[in-house]
Amino acid sequence: MQFRTVPPPEDLSRFIEHFWVIRWDSVLGPYQSDEVMHRPYVDIFLSAQESGIQGTFRGKRTYSAAGSGRIVGVRFRPGAFHAFWTGEMADLQDKVVPLRAVFDWADASGIAELLEGDDDAVITTLIERIRTAAPVADTTLEAINDIIAAVETDPALSTVAAVGEAFGRSERWLQQAFREHLGIGLKWLLQRKRLLAAAAQIRASDAPDWVGIAYDLGYSSQQHFITDFRTVLGATPVQYHRGLTR
Template sequence: MVKKKGKPTRGVLRQNKAELKAEHARYFASEDLDFFIEHYWTVRWDLRNKDPYLAETLPYPSIHIVFDKGDSKIYGITKGRFSYLLEGKGSVFGIKFRPGAFYPFFKKHVSLLTGKTLGIDQVFNVNVSQLEIEIFETEEDDDRIPIVESWLKNHIPEKDPNIPYINSIIDKIKEDREVRSVDQIVKLFSIGKRSLQRLFQEYVGVSPKWVIQRYRLHEVAEKIEKSEKVNFAELALDLGYYDQAHFIKDFKNTIGLGPLEYLKTTK
């Protein structure tokens, strides 16, 4: 039986607006695949006779396989924001791999995928068009997930012990907002800095510093969306920035707008 997961609380930009434009759902993977798959996700929209909507997210440090009619792909980590134009009526179905967990399938440094997309059949022996037909001939997620899992189970690699180790590090970064530097991770996990960086480049596709900054920016975006007024100088210091200007520069480089301009777009 398919088990539903709660809605995303971070990562979706302008979340309140996004929820009005499309239906988001997430589901746990079966026990056989849970080691590798964080969850499945779907987005459905019906904007017929309505203006298109540009949905944007701040991606997590994960690889996704996204099934989209005629355009299904493997997505490496996007360092900036990820955008997708919703128009007409449609849906997409995604597989979110746990950080580092795509490496055993790919069998190459995952950093080769960062900022790029790849055809699914470049990694898996599969007729993508036929798989798309099977997935999209039903509207029900309860029917789509078994189709995807049946395919994935034919490709399960051996469990790599580096994956739970990497996820324990990333979980610490995600849950402990006091973690603001790579040096803290080095001390907490008793690992050499260079070894940590090599591990992340090979398995995750981005540096540990990028992961720390991304999760802290998730917190910033969430605070901005939930507040009418934000003390950006105080927020910058709270996030470990030495000055407000550096924080604003990082935010703008990632989101595309300064914090104050972004605040205005969320209301």
């Protein structure tokens, strides 16, 4: 498979992280990817097989391909698709919805016509059509992206209260801003961070201390830890460790 990204023009950089293109050739039989863990993004994508708007998947997801093909997509910055989506952002969780739900041109014939161009031509047209939608960003968008960047890099930011203190925001403001712009709560992001830290501990040990890992993460019940770990990483901690040893 081939994958490349294209940066957005300056006037759309508040909304778009990058455009992307995936190409694959001569896949013999159906191909299924490893499970992919999502970050809090929304993507739109176009291909001859399927097109749509993909919201944040809170667990892990697999992708399939066959033969040869191409997908052209747009990755929006966390919270940015709120400027385009008129419904509740939570309605995009764990699902793919038709492009036509936001973009009037994106019926079957409109998508087919657009995909007649090469990769750069498709991206150029998408830029024009996103501009036509005239999105308006609010100040909360930048605050959310600053918070996400800090949470993902600062080990001290492990609770909603700690994030609120660091950014001078109330816990209520944080929860409301994340749900309104992302459709997910800040607690989900913090949980994902904790469980990725658990996975790192498991990878670093030949004989992980399961009780100790759960306790370090703040779990009072090991079963609760196991359930959350499986939801986010697609396997129980023991299964995850066995997969590493194999």
